Amino acid sequence: MISRSQVLDILKQVRHPDKKTDIVTLGMVEDLEIEGNKIQFTLAFPGVSDPFLESLKKACVRTLEQHFGEDIKIRGNIHHRFKTVRIEEDILPGVKNIIAVASGKGGVGKSTMAVNLAVALAKTNAKVGLIDADIFGPSIPKMFQVETVRPEVKKVQDRDMIIPVEKYGVRLLSIGFFVDPDDALVWRGPMATNALKQLINQADWGELDYLLIDLPPGTSDIHLTMVQEVPVTGAVMVSTPQDIALSDVIKGISMFRSENINVPVLGLIENMAWFTPEELPDNKYFIFGQGGCQKLADAYKLPLLQQVPIVQSIREDGDKGTPSALDENSILGTIFQSLASRVIQEVDRRNKEQGPTQPVKIKTTTLKNSH
Numbered sequence: 001m002i003s004r005s006q007v008l009d010i011l012k013q014v015r016h017p018d019k020k021t022d023i024v025t026l027g028m029v030e031d032l033e034i035e036g037n038k039i040q041f042t043l044a045f046p047g048v049s050d051p052f053l054e055s056l057k058k059a060c061v062r063t064l065e066q067h068f069g070e071d072i073k074i075r076g077n078i079h080h081r082f083k084t085v086r087i088e089e090d091i092l093p094g095v096k097n098i099i100a101v102a103s104g105k106g107g108v109g110k111s112t113m114a115v116n117l118a119v120a121l122a123k124t125n126a127k128v129g130l131i132d133a134d135i136f137g138p139s140i141p142k143m144f145q146v147e148t149v150r151p152e153v154k155k156v157q158d159r160d161m162i163i164p165v166e167k168y169g170v171r172l173l174s175i176g177f178f179v180d181p182d183d184a185l186v187w188r189g190p191m192a193t194n195a196l197k198q199l200i201n202q203a204d205w206g207e208l209d210y211l212l213i214d215l216p217p218g219t220s221d222i223h224l225t226m227v228q229e230v231p232v233t234g235a236v237m238v239s240t241p242q243d244i245a246l247s248d249v250i251k252g253i254s255m256f257r258s259e260n261i262n263v264p265v266l267g268l269i270e271n272m273a274w275f276t277p278e279e280l281p282d283n284k285y286f287i288f289g290q291g292g293c294q295k296l297a298d299a300y301k302l303p304l305l306q307q308v309p310i311v312q313s314i315r316e317d318g319d320k321g322t323p324s325a326l327d328e329n330s331i332l333g334t335i336f337q338s339l340a341s342r343v344i345q346e347v348d349r350r351n352k353e354q355g356p357t358q359p360v361k362i363k364t365t366t367l368k369n370s371h
Contacts, residue, residue: 104248132174145321241292
């Protein structure tokens with residue numbers, strides 16, 4: 001008769017390649033059941049994915065069959081699930097609203113919109129923070145002209161906490177503050193997600209009305225880490241009117257609205273909506289198409305928060321580290337102030353109509369047709 005202790009001892013021969021420890025010691029073997037020569041159990045993986053999932057299942061099958069013979073029934077009886085770390089209830093207790101700024105693809109001006117939205121919100125006397133979660137291409141330090149600044153660290157209740165850099169009334173943190181600007185960041189997914197967790201959990205953000213999180217383009221581990229770590233109030237999607245950009249935005253909307261994540265989408269920002277030459281102020285040239293974001297917003301019953309034209313000074317202001325939203329009397333300043341007002345309005349409406357967002361707990365799944 002096969003015993004539980006026999007199976008566990010044999011499975012100790014199966015080591016996780018990345019963690020260099022056997023799966024039993026790691027606590028990955030759960031729900032072990034033995035009926036005659038039938039063995040079944042679940043492999044519990046921490047996080048939301050594991051590249052060694054299939055190879056570990058095959059290793060378990062091979063090891064058990066080598067010991068007990070091929071007559072045992074193990075094939076198809078090894079299931080798996082993903083388990084997440086318990087969310088701390090006191091994460092960001094002083095932050096009222098967390099807004100993700102996202103895009104389906106790169107190059108649409110997402111970070112430029114996040115920076116100017118943060119500055120425009122601060123000009124309403126709101127307390128604003130901004131996290132540069134674009135771990136692989138941090139641009140926020142340059143756009144605020146604080147590339148050489150290094151955040152201070154101080155003890156807060158016996159914990160070393162990072163003090164966000166403050167500029168233009170916005171509290172900032174970026175991985176760019178901790179690396180050489182000329183160095184390329186070549187990180188595996190877990191390293192990037194851990195960096196984001198530090199920017200969230202090990203920072204003294206204090207009291208904030210709005211904390212904006214500038215996400216990388218697309219959908220990735222960074223997005224999943226964010227929704228698991230903090231209760232996101234809502235997401236703002238940035239796109240150009242171009243069809244190829246809009247098709248990627250649809251994927252982003254679907255991700256936030258999916259059953260597992262369930263983060264409200266507050267609306268769309270259409271960047272590069274048109275081009276008006278300085279010498280022809282009454283002319284509009286729709287270089288990337290016309291009305292694309294409005295059509296998408298209508299199709300998904302979302303508000304179009306703002307249309308932002310192509311203006312040379314937006315790029316120049318970003319490169320100089322003086323966001324266009326600083327000049328409230330300029331055309332761009334007026335546009336970004338209007339954007340801030342719309343975002344405030346949509347956040348207030350969302351909070352009245354819906355309960356507080358909860359950090360996501362990725363649901364466990366079991367595959368019955370596994371090896």
